[in-house]
Each structure stands twice: as structure tokens, then as C-alpha cells.
Amino acid sequence: MTPTITAFESSPDRGKGQARDMRVRWALEETGQPCNVRLVSFREMKEPAHRALHPFGQIPTYEEGDLVLFESGAIVLHIATHHDGLLSKDANARARAIAWLFAALNTVEPPIVERESAGYVEGDKPWHEARRPILDDRVRHRLRELSSRLGDADWLDGAFSAGDLMMVMVLRRLNSSRLLNEFPNLLAYVARGEARPAFKRAFDAQLAVFVAASAGR
Amino acid sequence: MTPTITAFESSPDRGKGQARDMRVRWALEETGQPCNVRLVSFREMKEPAHRALHPFGQIPTYEEGDLVLFESGAIVLHIATHHDGLLSKDANARARAIAWLFAALNTVEPPIVERESAGYVEGDKPWHEARRPILDDRVRHRLRELSSRLGDADWLDGAFSAGDLMMVMVLRRLNSSRLLNEFPNLLAYVARGEARPAFKRAFDAQLAVFVAASAGR
Numbered sequence: 001m002t003p004t005i006t007a008f009e010s011s012p013d014r015g016k017g018q019a020r021d022m023r024v025r026w027a028l029e030e031t032g033q034p035c036n037v038r039l040v041s042f043r044e045m046k047e048p049a050h051r052a053l054h055p056f057g058q059i060p061t062y063e064e065g066d067l068v069l070f071e072s073g074a075i076v077l078h079i080a081t082h083h084d085g086l087l088s089k090d091a092n093a094r095a096r097a098i099a100w101l102f103a104a105l106n107t108v109e110p111p112i113v114e115r116e117s118a119g120y121v122e123g124d125k126p127w128h129e130a131r132r133p134i135l136d137d138r139v140r141h142r143l144r145e146l147s148s149r150l151g152d153a154d155w156l157d158g159a160f161s162a163g164d165l166m167m168v169m170v171l172r173r174l175n176s177s178r179l180l181n182e183f184p185n186l187l188a189y190v191a192r193g194e195a196r197p198a199f200k201r202a203f204d205a206q207l208a209v210f211v212a213a214s215a216g217r
Numbered sequence: 218m219t220p221t222i223t224a225f226e227s228s229p230d231r232g233k234g235q236a237r238d239m240r241v242r243w244a245l246e247e248t249g250q251p252c253n254v255r256l257v258s259f260r261e262m263k264e265p266a267h268r269a270l271h272p273f274g275q276i277p278t279y280e281e282g283d284l285v286l287f288e289s290g291a292i293v294l295h296i297a298t299h300h301d302g303l304l305s306k307d308a309n310a311r312a313r314a315i316a317w318l319f320a321a322l323n324t325v326e327p328p329i330v331e332r333e334s335a336g337y338v339e340g341d342k343p344w345h346e347a348r349r350p351i352l353d354d355r356v357r358h359r360l361r362e363l364s365s366r367l368g369d370a371d372w373l374d375g376a377f378s379a380g381d382l383m384m385v386m387v388l389r390r391l392n393s394s395r396l397l398n399e400f401p402n403l404l405a406y407v408a409r410g411e412a413r414p415a416f417k418r419a420f421d422a423q424l425a426v427f428v429a430a431s432a433g434r
Contacts, residue, residue, distance in 0.1 A: 051362075051365075051366075055320075055362055055363065055365070055366035056320070056324050056359070056362050057362065058324075066309060067309045067312060067313075068313075069312055069313065069316050070316055070320070071316045071319035071320050071323060071324065073319040073322075073323055074312070074315050074316035074318070074319040074320075075316075077315065077319075078312050078315070092283060092284045095284060095286055095291070095295050096284075096285075096286065098291050098294065098295070099286050099287055099288045099291035099292075101291070102288035102290040102291040102294075102322065103272070103273070103287070103288050103291075105290075105319065105322065105323045106288060106290055106322045106323060106326070107273050107275075107288065109323070110327040110330065110331075113327065114327075114331060121351065121355075122348075122351065125344070125347075126344070127342070127343070127344035127347070127348070130342075131339075131344070134338065134339065138338075142273070145268075145272055145273050145274065146272065148268075148272070149268075149272035
């Protein structure tokens with residue numbers, strides 16, 4: 001049964017692939033799975049019908065028969081568990097890849113989101129400029145540790161996995177900053193992820209939504 | 218093979234069970250699994266030997282034969298996958314419980330950690346007091362959504378699961394604040410989690426480490 005995912009009707013990043021549906025699109029492409037995409041507006045996301053699928057009123061959601069999932073991490077893990085391509089057959093390698101998936105979401109992403117959202121939430125506050133170096137340093141701290149672990153390897157633990165997919169997506173949130181430039185191996189790691197054919201197909205699909213929406217305005 | 222986990226040699230919360238080893242201890246107790254605990258000091262956590270186990274220099278880690286894992290979410294999921302007690306046999310219920318595990322870590326915990334760490338990181342800054350209501354409101358926003366989804370149910374999705382275990386642990390971080398009091402059903406939900414015999418055994422075990430460390434000082 002072809003699953004249905006939700007994505008923004010109007011991409012806030014103008015098609016740069018930063019919205020969380022991109023993580024799910026990429027996982028589906030890596031595993032060769034088709035999907036239907038239902039677009040939702042910001043208003044619809046907060047209404048009861050969508051909240052029944054996603055308690056926090058966000059995208060993406062994933063519907064497959066009777067199953068409804070939310071949280072990009074859970075959806076990517078679900079896809080990776082049921083289809084070949086994102087997790088090793090070896091039980092230990094599989095568990096370690098899942099550890100990297102959690103590390104991307106619970107250790108590396110939070111300070112990146114914090115730095116990003118400070119601009120939206122507190123950009124007009126008198127302290128915003130003074131806080132910037134603090135926010136940058138918190139991100140830098142995690143990047144330094146990640147860079148040190150990655151070293152000159154291609155991926156975080158052997159072959160490309162769901163953990164790399166999520167880590168690349170999390171690090172891509174820094175694309176418009178200069179922080180990633182301080183860690184050339186992480187920059188190259190993100191570029192390796194973006195160069196994968198499955199990434200490109202997923203990226204083009206989310207960009208097409210933005211282009212169509214812009215043309216329709 | 219009995220796994221070995223790591224925990225703080227000297228608990229920063231004085232045995233209140235807020236450190237992340239408590240999540241793993243609780244999961245092991247729910248599934249009836251024994252474990253060895255190796256205590257590490259703050260200094261040791263940042264040294265190469267520990268960083269080889271945990272790239273971000275934190276606790277807990279989980280060693281079982283050749284397998285080394287980090288990230289409390291990944292460890293809890295690993296335990297829940299390999300032993301009965303934390304995930305349903307039904308595939309869809311299982312996937313939904315895992316979605317709640319991710320929601321606890323990636324949607325609910327980040328604003329709670331942010332509110333908590335502002336005191337440590339920026340407590341001496343002139344803007345700290347003015348930012349408090351902003352930080353509180355971000356937590357409140359997520360609590361409201363979670364409270365609305367939980368309603369008068371005992372657990373988030375049918376029977377108690379790894380998702381509830383993680384959500385209770387994340388909400389417990391607010392124990393010393395008054396925010397949780399605004400949502401009586403969440404307060405009762407946390408109390409239900411803390412009343413489970415497995416929680417109590419895990420709590421007592423981590424408290425015993427603190428008591429022994431204090432006596433030895």
C-alpha cells in the first residue's frame with residue numbers, strides 16, 4: 001500500500017529542502033518506495049483534523065493503511081526497518097545506526113534549532129545580538145565533537161545509514177550560516193549526502209511543490 | 218550477557234533521578250533485565266577512553282558483548298526491541314509507541330532543556346529574568362498540546378510503552394517547577410509512571426549511588 005505523507009503547501013524556506021518532509025522523502029527514495037504527498041496549509045496544520053494525525057500540529061505525518069505516524073525520526077526509522085537500504089543486516093551495526101539517528105535529533109539538532117529560532121522568537125529583543133555568540137558556541141561545541149568522531153570516514157559508522165541521513169539533514173540546517181565551514185570534514189560529509197541520487201530526487205520533488213505554488217500565486 | 222551501563226559517579230541532582238541513566242535503568246527494570254553499572258566522573262567523561270564509547274562525552278553508554286551504544290533513546294529502544302514489556306506485539310502499536318519515544322526526545326524535551334540550561338549558561342546575564350516568561354511559554358505550548366492529546370487516558374497510546382517511559386522521564390525534568398501543575402492530567406500521568414514498581418526499583422538504585430558517594434566524601 002502506497003503511504004501518504006504530509007508537507008507544507010507553501011514551503012517557508014522557498015524550496016531549500018529544510019522542512020522535515022524532506023527527511024521522509026529522502027528515506028523513501030533510498031529504499032525505492034513510492035508515496036503520495038498531501039499538502040497542508042499552516043492554518044490546516046493547527047486544526048483538529050490534522051491534529052488527530054499529529055498531536056503537535058506539524059508536518060510530516062505518515063499514513064499507511066491503518067497506521068498513522070508522526071515525528072520524522074519515527075517515520076524514517078519505520079521506513080528503514082521495513083525496507084532495505086538504510087540499515088545493515090548486522091544487528092549491532094543496525095543498533096549503532098539507530099543510535100546516530102537519535103544523536104542527530106536529540107544531541108546535535110536542539111542547539112541548531114535554538115540558534116535558528118532565536119532570530120524568529122527573540123530577534124526584536126535588545127539582547128538578541130549579545131546572545132548570538134553564545135548560541136553559535138553551543139552549536140560549535142557539538143560540531144567539534146561530531147567532526148572529531150567522523151574523522152576522515154565517509155559515513156558515521158561504516159556504510160551509509162538512516163543515522164547518516166538524519167545527521168546530514170540536521171547539519172544542512174546550517175547551510176546558510178558559516179559555522180559548518182569551520183569543520184571541513186563535516187562540510188564534505190553533508191556534500192556527500194546531497195550528492196546521492198536519492199537525495200537529489202527527493203530534493204527535486206519538494207522543490208517542485210514550491211515552484212508550482214509560486215506559479216499559482 | 219549482562220550489559221554494562223555508565224552513570225555519574227557523583228549525581229548532579231543529588232539522587233533525584235534526573236540523569237539520563239535513569240531512563241535506561243527503568244527500561245531494564247520494566248523488562249526484568251540485570252545490568253552492571255560503571256560510574257564515571259565528570260573528568261573521565263571527557264577523556265578519550267569514554268569518548269570512544271560516547272562521541273559527545275556524556276552518560277549513559279551501554280555495552281553488551283561487542284555492541285556499544287550511546288543516546289538514552291537508542292538504548293531504551295534497543296532494550297525494548299529485544300525484551301518483552303515495553304513494546305506491543307502488534308506492529309502498528311509498536312510503531313506508534315516509537316513515535317512517542319521520538320516525540321518525547323525531539324519535540325517535548327528540547328524546550329524543557331532550554332529553559333533549564335538558561336539558568337546555568339545565562340543565569341548571570343542581564344537578560345535572564347526578561348527571558349524567563351518566553352522560555353516558560355515555549356514549554357507550556359508543548360505541554361498544552363500533549364495534555365490535549367492525553368485527555369483522560371492512562372497512557373499515550375493504549376498500554377504503557379517505551380514512549381510513555383521516555384515521556385514521563387522528560388516531563389519529570391519539570392518536577393521542581395510549577396509548570397506541570399497547570400496541567401493536572403500530565404501531573405497524574407507522571408505520578409502513574411513514578412508509581413510503577415520498576416520505576417521505584419530503578420530510582421532506588423540510582424539514589425543508592427548518590428548516598429554511597431556522599432557517605433564516602
